[in-house]
Structures are given as C-alpha cells and as structure tokens.
Amino acid sequence: MRRFENSRAKYLLYYNAYVRLRPEQQHRKIALCADPSSGLTPEQKELQRVAQDFAKNEMVPNRKNWDENEIFPISTIQKAGSLGFGGMYCREDIGGTGLSRVDSSIVAEALASGCTSTTAYITIHNMCCWMIDKFGNQKQRERWLPDLTSFRKRASYCLTEPGSGSDAASLITTAKSDGDHYIINGSKMFISGESHCYVVMVRTGQSGSKGISCVVIENETPGINLGKNEKKLGWKTQPTHAIMFEDCRVPKKNLIGQEGQGFNIAMxxxxxxxxxxxxxxxxxxxxxxxxxxxxxxxxxxxxxxxxxxxxxxxxxxxxxxxxxxxxxxxxxxxxxxxxxxxxxxxxxxxxxxxxxxxxxxxxxxxxxxxxxxxxxxxxxxxxxxxxxxxxxxxxxxxxxxxxxxxxxxxxxxxxx
Structure with missing residues (x-):
C-alpha cells in the first residue's frame, strides 16, 4: 500500500507540474537545424511570426475544446481573414493578399502547428478563392472575392462523388442547359465546411474529362441539401457533409471559364x-x-x-x-x-x-x-x-x- 501511495504521489506531482502545464503553455526550444524559419527572408520571417502568434493566441487555447465538441470555429476563421489569410495567393485588386505560394505555405505550416484541422479548411477555402480569381471573369471576381477573401463568407470545393473519388473524370453530377440557366442534379461527398459558395465540378457534355465544367453554386440556391455531419477520426473542427443537388437552377453566368474546362481547372x-x-x-x-x-x-x-x-x-x-x-x-x-x-x-x-x-x-x-x-x-x-x-x-x-x-x-x- 505504501509503495502504491508513493507511486501515486509521484504521478500526481508529474501530472500537475507537466501534463496540466502542457507544452503549448511553455516556451519551447528548437534547434536551428529543425527551425521552420531557417532559410527565410526577413519578410518571410515576419509573416511567419504573425501566423505563429495567431496560432498561439487564437488556436492553441481552443483546439482541444473544438476537437472534443466538434466546433467549427467560424469567429476564429474570420479573425484569420482580418490578417489576410482568406485569399493569400489571390490578387490584391479584389481583396487578396497577393502572397507567393512559398509565402502561403509558410503561413499554412505556422497556423497548422496551432490547429491542423482548422488550418486545413482555411487552405481549402483559399484554393477555391484562387480558382475564381485565376479562371473567373472580372464580374465574377468582383461578385464573390471581396467577401470570400475577407472570410465574411466561406467557400468549399466539390469534386468527389459517391461513385468517383480518385477517378474524378467519371463524375456524373449533371448540369443540363435550360435557357440562361443550368439544371443541376447529383451529389458530392466529403465536402469540408458549411459554406456560402460551392465550387462544383459538373458534367455539361460528353463522358470523360472534356465534358466537365466548373460552376459556383451559392448555398441559398433552392434544391441544395446537406447530409449529416460525418463522424470522423480527425478533422473534427470542420464539418464534413455530403451535398445533394436536386433540380438546382444555377445561372450560366456562374460558369467559371468555358464549358469543358472544369477538369483542367480542378486539377x-x-x-x-x-x-x-x-x-x-x-x-x-x-x-x-x-x-x-x-x-x-x-x-x-x-x-x-x-x-x-x-x-x-x-x-x-x-x-x-x-x-x-x-x-x-x-x-x-x-x-x-x-x-x-x-x-x-x-x-x-x-x-x-x-x-x-x-x-x-x-x-x-x-x-x-x-x-x-x-x-x-x-x-x-x-x-x-x-x-x-x-x-x-x-x-x-x-x-x-x-x-x-x-x-x-x-x-x-x-x-x-
């Protein structure tokens, strides 16, 4: 019994001194050889510091609660937008930050050290913004990007379907022409985020990759239905849903690029x-x-x-x-x-x-x-x-x- 009590006391001493004071609450030391700032320019180091401070102050104290309770931290994501992390490699004329891909990678790494799951959603949103910025016309850029790059609104990427994952070119969600609209029917799987805009790959033409087009579908469009929030091993701080499209009428002005360019845009x-x-x-x-x-x-x-x-x-x-x-x-x-x-x-x-x-x-x-x-x-x-x-x-x-x-x-x- 005495040995047990002594062992228990040692355990509690260690637990209170170390486990409760978790490493994220302590000053960490890392050798230069493994320092993520090694080789960066002064400007990149400053950018990294901003992202690291955001991760430390906004993500680290909350990530355990977000994970355990499956909380999508929208307010924190919006704060990231105020730092320019909503459209990192989009052009500045429409609200983007205009960073290089190297700089954006530095930011993503720093944020992910605070909460990997939340940062992963931020990067998906950034990818959607870039696709609109790169392949959309000026009216589309002006219509969607100011709200998206600031994180006043969120975007999700919709490619995977129940029957087409790695074989993305075989997708079957259809967009049938009806005057100046498309009528969209089909479903997408594993969609991250409960978003305002969905960048969706649809079939407008022949089978295979050349019949795929890219459209933006807004969340208030009649005929959109979200499936249940999937229970997952990880990535619990961002919701994951299937999305069903049932006779969704989407204006053709929402087409990104030209018909048949969707697969190229997606890749x-x-x-x-x-x-x-x-x-x-x-x-x-x-x-x-x-x-x-x-x-x-x-x-x-x-x-x-x-x-x-x-x-x-x-x-x-x-x-x-x-x-x-x-x-x-x-x-x-x-x-x-x-x-x-x-x-x-x-x-x-x-x-x-x-x-x-x-x-x-x-x-x-x-x-x-x-x-x-x-x-x-x-x-x-x-x-x-x-x-x-x-x-x-x-x-x-x-x-x-x-x-x-x-x-x-x-x-x-x-x-x-």
Missing part, C-alpha cells in the same frame, strides 16, 4: 492544394516534435531523463531529418507553382506524397515517445496524429501521387 486547383495540405502536415509534425523534445527532457525514468536514452535520441534525429526533408520538398514544389514550372505536377505530387507520409509518422512516433500520456485527451498529441492521417488520402490519394510521378518518369519511353 490546377489540386496542384496547389497538395502543397497546402503538405504544409499543414509540416505544422502538425513540427508541433509534435517540439512536444516530444519537451517531454523527453522533463520526464524521468530509471533516475534520468528519457532524453538520455540513445534509442530515443536516434528516433528524434530521424523525426527531425524527415521533417526538414519534407519542408524542403514542399517549399521546392511551392517555388515550382510560383514559377509555373513544367514539372510542377510531379513536384507537387512528390511533396504531397513524401511530406504527408513522413509527417504522419512523426506524429505517430510522438505518441509512442509520450507513452501513456500520448494516449490521453488531456495532453493532445494524438489530435495532431488524427488530423494528419487524412492528408495521405485527400487532394488525391498518395497512391494517385505515385501514379502521377511514375507516369511523368516514363512518358519519354512511350510506355504509358
């Missing part, structure tokens, strides 16, 4: 989306690496800190190396997007494939390093792991990324 959006979601994985991995360092330095077993264990030291080295390598790949892909490089599809696919898998492993390893504490809701390491898990699936599964990369490698040999 251009996804190239950037892959960099963005990989950036969110970086933020999750950075947070859990820092939490692991703190834990191993403080937690003692067998009379000495866990950090003195060589096996754990080697695992930390692997985690940090994978994180830095992932960051280099993501920023390289972002530079390719900025430059419009001919190899950007493969570079974005490589970055998404490598970063999402390596960063998920970092998050998962962090739980193991924390032992039983890593499994507790109170501590929150597992929230990053749960949120990062889906990143290997969305914006094109990592199996599709491998297909895209190998196709590019073999195209000169006329095999594929």
């Amino acid at each position: 251009h959006g996804l190239n950037g989306g892959r960099v963005s979601i990989a950036s969110c994985s970086l933020g999750a991995a950075q947070a859990t690496l820092e939490m692991s360092l703190e834990h191993l330095a403080v937690r003692k077993q067998f009379g000495r800190p866990l950090a003195s264990n060589q096996y754990l030291q080697f695992r930390l080295a692997e985690m940090a190396t994978d994180l830095v390598a992932s960051r280099l790949m993501v920023r390289n892909a972002a530079r390719a997007l900025d430059a419009g490089s001919p190899d950007l599809v493969s570079l974005c696919s490589m970055a998404k494939l490598f970063a999402t898998e390596k960063c998920f492993k970092i998050c998962n390893d962090a739980i193991q390093m924390h032992g039983g504490y890593g499994y507790l809701n109170e501590y929150g390491v597992h929230q990053f792991m749960r949120d990062a898990r889906v990143h290997t699936i969305l914006e094109g599964t990592n199996e599709i990324m491998r297909m895209l990369i190998s196709r590019d490698l073999l195209k000169e040999y006329c095999i594929l």
